[in-house]
Amino acid sequence: MGIQNATARKLGVPDMTTTVLTLTITGIGADSTLVGGKGSLAGRRFIAIAAMLAGAVVGATLIVHLNVVYPLVTPLVLVLLVAAATRLLGASDAAWVHAKS
Numbered sequence: 001m002g003i004q005n006a007t008a009r010k011l012g013v014p015d016m017t018t019t020v021l022t023l024t025i026t027g028i029g030a031d032s033t034l035v036g037g038k039g040s041l042a043g044r045r046f047i048a049i050a051a052m053l054a055g056a057v058v059g060a061t062l063i064v065h066l067n068v069v070y071p072l073v074t075p076l077v078l079v080l081l082v083a084a085a086t087r088l089l090g091a092s093d094a095a096w097v098h099a100k101s
Helices: 002-011 019-028 041-067 069-090
Strands: none
Touching: 002 019, 002 069, 041 069
């Protein structure tokens, strides 16, 4: 899968879907200077991988120790909270919301 993602990334074919996590991990290796890449900083990629791993661990723990409903309700609540915060902050009249002219 990594070779497929590295090839798709190198070719840059539009609308060629790949998995997010595998592409993120592949990007760390494909962009490395050891293989002739640009040597991009991998900090955000490692954070994304850690966040996905943490989410998987939390979800598995909730399923094993509680009930299958909790891993489904938890992201729903988080999405609703983020949507509400976005709505409130986006509707503000603060100076940073408006584009500079």
